[in-house]
Amino acid sequence: MNLAEKYKDEIADILSRYPVRRSALIPLLYLAQQENGFITEGAMIEIAGMLKLTPPQVYETATFYTMLNLKKVGKFHIQICKSLMCALVGSDTVIGWMKTKLGIGPGETTADGLFTLTAVECLAACGTGPMMQINDDYYERLTEEKVDRILADLRTTGTSSMKSGPFMWPDRAGARV
């Protein structure tokens, strides 16, 4: 796969934002991750070439950040907040439901490759816990019924209306979290 050809316009836009090329590294790694849900070695080498960095410089940065996946993850990456604020309002119970419903523990992926479960640290939604993030979206004030609906929605349509937002878009104007 060649990022430079496939994402020509996006790459040009990203590079135009910074006076020093290396600043484009994380945005480009995100772009690469968009392809397969994780960043391949080939992509890292290609990005190194674009930014005139060495591959280890790219690898050094890529391995520091938890959101950059260097290994394959499921189609839906479920990240449940386990920090104190969510734990006070039941995040351990949510992790328990998820284990039962998906048959996997944190750090594991379902056999069909659909779901990866991770217990993560604070996602800045402490007033609406327990909560989780699935791919780009937040799901807050979780109940078992809500979790069931979200999983069913994802299985059938690939997304769920239970997610937070969007707020500025006209169709959901004024909606409150």
Next chain:
Amino acid sequence: MAAQKYELILLKNMSQPGYTGSLADYEQTGGYQALRKILGKVPPAEVTATVMKSGLRGRGGAGFPTGVKWGFLPKDYQGTRYLCCNADESEPGTFKDRQLMERDPHQLLEGIVLAGYAIGAESTYIYIRGEMVLGSRILEQALAEARKAGYVGKNILGTGVHVDIWVHRGAGAYICGEETALLESLEGKRGLPRVKPPFPATHGLYDKPTVVNNVETLANLPHIINRGPEWFASIGSPPKSTGTRIFCVSGHVKRPGNYEVPMGVTFRELIYDQAGGMRGEKPLKAFIPGGASAPFLTPEHLDVKLDFESVAAAGSMLGSGGVTIMEEGTSMVWAALRLMEFFYHESCGKCSPCREGSSWLVQTMRRIVAKQGRAQDLETLSDLCKNIAGRTVCAFGDAEVAPIMSTLKHWRQEYVALIHEAEAANLIKSIPVGARH
């Protein structure tokens, strides 16, 4: 939300029914008037003086006076300067910046343009935490609107002033909320805090003079310009803690959420009046006043005022404004462990005391909570904490020991009880089975 007792400033627009955060909505509430009033009309130094006079202090955690921070930039320097908006909101218990960005993005953008103008920064970056994908999309959408309307970019409203704004997403690292780690991350590197001095004011982004300000800090600027520094300085606990703060209430209360109140109200009022009180029958046992890095406080501290000085005098800190409430029955050792696990996960690894110490602390805490503790563990904990705090490049070292130090101080007997249980179990095990009754 309860009947509004105090005037909302930052959350005012979004509390209006039907307010979408669009440019049209923002303009209708008087948005971008501060920018029209200032750009090309009032000299930048005067804007800085106004902010200084307002008494505005940083809302990210450290509470440094904003105008003073701006004043540290070298006056005679002719080259490029940068402004970074710290939107890497990651302090457990804190969720105000997310709401400010998602619900009223133009309020923040106007604040950034005003700050950029005041310090002479033509390029500004919003470093938003990577997980907040929705927030970054909303900001991009708002930026497109603002650029089109001539509020952001080159030659703003024909005044000849240039301030451009770019959204830069982080990628999941708590430490990038520390301002020099944020700069490293923005430069495409691992987010390791820099040794200071030199400070960002002289050697910041790309080694150029840089100011890093929190989202809530910047969102206050249009209001200070519109209504004057005297008005702002009259709110809260003048002279040192002026204005409102958005307190993020989480945990065992009836109505968790963001509450904007003047600084100086008491914890009692915030918890029992604003947030509706405890969620059930159980009384309050403990609370964290300012995010995970702030030492725990007890019901004895309920009448402490929510301003920088009062909370510091009570032995904690106002920090990021994240107030977490815990009811009777919550194990304080368990709570400290949960926070310690957070810090262990997020230690960047640069300084040995923090990197090794956090691992040692978490292992010791896990052992105690699992009722496998040893008599000497409490001494180990205190020793480790004392050898981490103050011995690291950034304030993370001081932060990570706060939960353990403060729970050991106020609830030592809970640690002792868990260790006694472990010792009793060991004693039983040491007696040959045949000799047990």
